[in-house]
Amino acid sequence: KAGVTQTPRYLIKTRGQQVTLSCSPISGHRSVSWYQQTPGQGLQFLFEYFSETQRNKGNFPGRFSGRQFSNSRSEMNVSTLELGDSALYLCASRMTQRENEQFFGPGTRLTVL
Amino acid sequence: KNQVEQSPQSLIILEGKNCTLQCNYTVSPFSNLRWYKQDTGRGPVSLTIMTFSENTKSNGRYTATLDADTKQSSLHITASQLSDSASYICVVSAMVGYGNKLVFGAGTILRVKS
Numbered sequence: 001k002a003g004v005t006q007t008p009r010y011l012i013k014t015r016g017q018q019v020t021l022s023c024s025p026i027s028g029h030r031s032v033s034w035y036q037q038t039p040g041q042g043l044q045f046l047f048e049y050f051s052e053t054q055r056n057k058g059n060f061p062g063r064f065s066g067r068q069f070s071n072s073r074s075e076m077n078v079s080t081l082e083l084g085d086s087a088l089y090l091c092a093s094r095m096t097q098r099e100n101e102q103f104f105g106p107g108t109r110l111t112v113l
Numbered sequence: 114k115n116q117v118e119q120s121p122q123s124l125i126i127l128e129g130k131n132c133t134l135q136c137n138y139t140v141s142p143f144s145n146l147r148w149y150k151q152d153t154g155r156g157p158v159s160l161t162i163m164t165f166s167e168n169t170k171s172n173g174r175y176t177a178t179l180d181a182d183t184k185q186s187s188l189h190i191t192a193s194q195l196s197d198s199a200s201y202i203c204v205v206s207a208m209v210g211y212g213n214k215l216v217f218g219a220g221t222i223l224r225v226k227s
Contacts, residue, residue, distance in 0.1 A: 004156070035217075042219030043157075043202065056214075090156055100145055100206040100213040104156030 002027065004093050004105035012111045018079040021108045025072050025093030031055075032074040033102060034066060035090040043090065049074055050097055078110075086112045115140045117205050117218035125224045130193055134221045136186040136203035144206035144213055148177055148188050151200040151220070160188070160201075193225045 005024045013019050025032050034046040045058035049068035066076045072093075078085055088109050092102035117138045126132050138146070145164045149157035161170045161177040163186065170177050174197075176189045190197055203218040 040219075043217045045215075045217070088154070092156070098213060100215070101147065101159055101162065102215065104158070106156050107154070109154065 004091055004103055006089075006091050006105040006108050008108060009106065010109045010111075012113060013081050014113050015081055015083060017081050018077065019081060019110060021076045021078075021089055021091075021110075023074045023076070023091030023093075023105060025074070025091075026103055029093035029095050029103070030072050031094045031097050031099070032068055032072065033092045033094075034074070034076050035092065036060070037088045037090060037107070038086075046076065048097070055097060081112045083112050086110060115205075115207060115214070115216045117203055117216050119201075119203050119218035119221050121221060122219070123222040123224070125226060126193055128193060128195060128225050128227050132190050132193060132223065134188045134190075134201050134203075134223070136188070136205075136218055138184050138186070138203070138205045138216070138218075140184075140205040140207045140216050142208050143181065143184075144208045146177075146179055146186050147204045147206070148175070148186075149202040149204060151202060153199070157200075157202055190223075193223075195225050195227060198223060198225045 031050045033048040035043045048056040052068045068074045088107045090107045091105045094102045120135045147162045148160045151157040163179040174191045179186045200220040202220040206213040
């Protein structure tokens with residue numbers, strides 16, 4: 001069974017631009033969560049989607065948004081990029097929100113210049 | 114407030130030595146605790162999971178302990194190898210209305226030197 005895949009793996013943008021990251025969960029997994037990871041900050045929870053609905057949200061500004069499609073694939077969008085948005089963005093999937101283990105993708109490394 | 118604190122923040126040890134990483138939590142109601150290993154630039158991978166009734170669980174050279182009374186866990190690495198260099202993240206699950214809420218620690222960065 002294929003693992004969680006994320007595209008692209010690396011991305012360079014400039015301030016003010018917007019970016020869309022994609023995540024394909026493990027087949028059969030319906031819950032997808034997004035995290036931002038910066039050095040020294042650990043994993044910061046962005047949001048979780050289940051059955052195309054956002055179920056939980058972390059403390060991030062409205063510039064960060066997401067969506068989930070009927071096939072459980074998810075996208076995350078960041079508008080009006082700031083230098084501080086440079087980070088590793090991780091996607092994780094689990095079968096349902098009742099499962100306690102999440103399986104992580106390799107991440108997308110976003111650099112904002 | 115649900116929190117997970119890990120110590121130390123970073124650690125450098127010589128290859129072949131043992132080390133212990135700590136995780137203290139205030140998450141409630143407790144469901145389980147999981148240790149992840151994250152190699153640089155990669156996603157975290159689960160090492161062990163422990164439920165309320167488990168005190169010790171091993172996975173090769175990794176041994177996790179849990180004291181549910183004091184709300185502390187440790188991850189002990191025996192005979193360290195260069196490949197153990199990574200970030201180790203403690204994650205505690207809390208049973209909430211919709212399912213399991215995951216609370217992440219900031220991680221301990223381990224560097225093993227030859």
